[in-house]
Amino acid sequence: MSPEDDQESSQASEIPPGPETPLPPLSKLSSAKPSPFLAVHLVDIIYSYCFALSLYNSDWQSDATGSAMVVLSVSSVLGQGGQPETVLEALSYCLEQTCSPAFRQMGGLQFGLGLVDDVITLLTLGTALLCLLCDLQRMVQAGETELKSEKPRKSRRAEIRSTLKQAERKIYFLKWWVREQPGEAWSSLGVIARAEKKFIAKL
Incomplete structure (x- = not known):
């Protein structure tokens, strides 16, 4: 097996399971026209997911609540209800959070740019x-589920669960949308992300 084949096999083995049941057409979920910026929002969400996996050494199950809250902290779309309209805007926000006092021990900008490479690979x-x-x-x-079994302040627990529920709905909708996009859309998005990474690195 060549090194390239071995790398592809390794990447494939790290891909988590897909949907447990087939997803019906997006039109059955909503009659509204999807936002033209969903691809940008996807970049934000992929970055945040990669960040959480890096922080928890790919074992988010060890602290699902903590992992989910990290995603919400880094993601403008899931955590702040943000609506970035460009890949640069999405990446800039994520990198700003990566360099914040809460997370800069992870490695700051260079660590964040490495995660952008992960986004491009995905x-x-x-x-x-x-x-x-x-x-x-x-x-x-x-x-x-973890929050239901814990006993933080009741008002705080309700607030966190509400935020997680909203994030889950966004992820659920995005799953349907992603499934219906042509494959070339992702390679084009990757090219844009790579160009924006180079731009940010020069700042």
Whole structure:
């Protein structure tokens, strides 16, 4: 087996399981036209997912609530209800959080730029995106379940669960949307992300 084949096999083995049941057409979920910026939002969400996996050494099950809250802390879309309209805007926010006092011990900007490379790799794989979103949804759901069994302040617990529930709905919708996009959409998005990474690195 060549090194390239071995790398692809390794990447494939790390891809989490996809949907447990087939996803019906997006039109059955909503009659509204999807936002034209969903691809940008996907970049934000992929980065945040990669960040959480790095922080927890790919074992988010060890602390599902903590992992989910990290995702919400880094993601403008899931954590702040943000609506970034460009890949640069999405990446800039994520990198800003990466360099914040809460997370800069991870390695700051250079660590963040490495995660952007991970985002680009996942976009080139294409088919892994749906599996990634399924895993992220499982993470958020597990976080909600953990909260039910814990006893933080009642008002605080309700607030966190509400935020997680909203994030789960966004991830759920994005799963349906991703499944219906043509494969070339992801390679094009990867090219844009790579260009924006170079731009940010020069700042």
